[in-house]
Amino acid sequence: MEERFDIRLLEKSEISLTRSEGGVLQGVVSGKHYEELIVYRCFPFQYETAYISIRDAKDVELGIVRDIGELDPESAAELAGELQLRYFLPKVTRVDSVKSKSGLWLWELQTHLGPTRMAMRNLHEHIQYPGGSRIILTDMNGKRCEIADWQALDPHSRKQLEEIV
């Protein structure tokens, strides 16, 4: 009974992850094979590569990986890749422009996954500051982008952001 209410941390030997032919994350956890696994970041803002909840296709938690670095290299790579896919959060490499038009704020961005644009109805409800110079942008449709450190961007981008953040 007690165990059910305890956080179960997975040891390196207990978990091995691979990707199926169909592109789905699968693996063996505590000796049992799962053909589909879902992964969650417990602290998406604070710890990107630590405290990862591993769940089966029915969303039941199998355990928590304390740090991706503790896993064997293949599992670690697969897990990191799956997190990248599941937490779709392109990192902004350049802010091309921020314009306010007809009551919408339009952002033209370059990200590490390619160029994109975002639209916001206002700024005060769509920009989060998780701490430091980090900025999370969320557009009207729920699409998100991250600026890891806006002070570290190029001068053009900083100029665009100066009056925004």
Add this chain to the structure above:
Amino acid sequence: MSIMDQLPEKFRKQLTSKLLLSCRTDLLLDGSFGEQWIVVTEDTIYIWERDDKPKKTWAVRELRGARISGGIGGGKLIIDTSKGPIVAARYTAALASMFGFAAKFIEALAKEEALPVISERDLPRYCPTCEHPLGEGTQVCQFCMNKGKAAARVLRYARPYKRQMATAAFLLILTTLIELVPPYLTKLIIDDVLQPKAAGSALLVFVLALGVTTVLMAVMQTVRGYIGIWVGSKLMGDIRSDIYGSLMRLSLAYFDRRQTSQFIGRVNSDAESMRQFLTDGVIYVTGELLRIIAICAIIFSLDWQLSLLALLPVPFMVIASVTIWPKVGRRLYQQWRSIFRLNTMVGESMQGIRVVKAFGRENEEMSRYDGANLEVVRNNIKTEGLWQFIFPAFQLIAGIGTLLIWYYGGGKVLGNEIQLGVLMALVAYLGMLFGPLQWVSQMINWASNAIAAAHRIFEIMDTPSEVPDAERPAAVGMIKGRVDFENVTYGYEKHHPVLKDVNLRVQAGEMIGLVGHSGAGKSTFINLLCRFYDTDEGSILIDGVPIRQISQLELRRQIGVVLQETFLFDGSIADNIAYSKPDANPEEIMRAAKIANAHDFIVRLPDGYDTRVGERGHKLSGGEKQRVAIARAIIHDPRILILDEATASVDTETERQIQEAISRLVQGRTTFAIAHRLSTLRNANRLVVLDRGKIVEVGTHEQLLEKQDGVYRKLVDAQQEMSQIRGVGV
């Protein structure tokens, strides 16, 4: 056939059987931005990227089903085949609803069921013509629709006060013109009286004329000022009530996602900025504009060469204003946002002041506040500092014009080309001209403030209600109270359903107890019945009429709620009981209170039914509040009654009284009751057990207890265990 995006011809010609569905993703399978096509035909599913050759294909007969797996900010479409699950497509959150439909479509195809038909809500939210995203709940694009600029909309508020505004404007024109007289009189005095040393009545006449203009100006300014205040206050009242009206119209979902304390500031301060623009701004700007024109005309007639010289700096001022304008707007918004964050923080900690005190976190709250406060100070300095720079800069530029006049004008006087009076008049007029030009910056301030405020206000006004009223509501009249849930699915965030495919038929007058763990979907069930939210799929019918077709006013008239959190408004107990029926007479109020077991305790209060309750009034206990709320529901006399945990957190005796009141209340009404204490549901005709958003068991208390492994049985057992520990009977 269901086409969401027009499939390019080069792919279309490769198809061998009938096209059923084609859609375009905005991500590639490796998670980077790009386009990929997923195409469903009668026998095959294709995936194309940029190449002409399909990247992947699957035969439909291999399929077992399809589903979407939502991530954060995006998701993936998974096809289940006999060889295991396959990721078929990835997309950003913008396309979530479209792929939700695609998954359903492929699932139906795989299971050989009837193919679903696409509804408007599944379409991606982009404007088809300009590709800009569309707002929530609308298919009309902000960019393509000419809505008129914010300024024009603000001006519309002035329309009812046309006459007063016109009078004020007329007076303004007069004062402006009269203001121009004194320098001219000065010129006359110098040139015609002082210089020729012509004593006589002329001096007295000119001085008298000066006196009269001064008095006239004073009178007209007073009258105009009064009209300004009058129109301004009226306007502000109109704007405020409009904002409040829009707030009341918005659906519950809108407020769920926002902190409510922010709206207090919005209603008041944004309305004030708009008023300032309308009265001071509009009148001032037209007045000053007029003055500039008049002055220009006069000085040019006095000496056009000197005037041209003097006006040399003007273009620079105009250019400077135009470039500064957008910068100012953004800084003001930035400043507003930092104040907004500060206000929200205060609102939040005041609401949670008990928690703050209980955990002794006053210092932490203060340092949190200090952080936000610092931000406001920084932004204040930044924005206001801009003014401190603009002001002297404008003055400097204007000063150059005056210097030029003194130098060249002085030379002309010495050379006897013009008279001294003309020079004096020119200098005086120039002073008057540069005055308003300097104020251009102040006007920028006003106008940008007002436009920013207007944007925020119109944002509220333009937000469409997520539960729009039917255009032609069905007349239901006095309903009987039959309620049907048909395949109802709903999630506060789409694709994370809280209720899944719920079917329930409730007869008129029946009492239904809703049971389940917390988070099972009981409250959602009730929220949907009240139509605080609209179902994502399926429908709810009252007497066979879908509730979307019943006007909300009518619906709420038929539904009464007693909620867990009883909210009493500022006012007397009588007011609160008669909330839904303001014309109720004292007898009706007392009768309702009596049925609710509230009459006795109310009468015992020193102020009886006139006891003031609510925020600033008498504090009633939880049980007392509950009974007032029940009385409120009784006087409302609804056909459908909703009781949400009505007896939570009260002692046994109070509970008995409330129980008694409720049992009187439910008679003859269709009732839905939620309770954690299962004992409170013993009067229910049927119990509906919800688990993870699904109805798992339906039946009477006894029937459900007989199920050995039933969810209800487990709940009852668990409660019995708990109460044995506490030594209280269930």
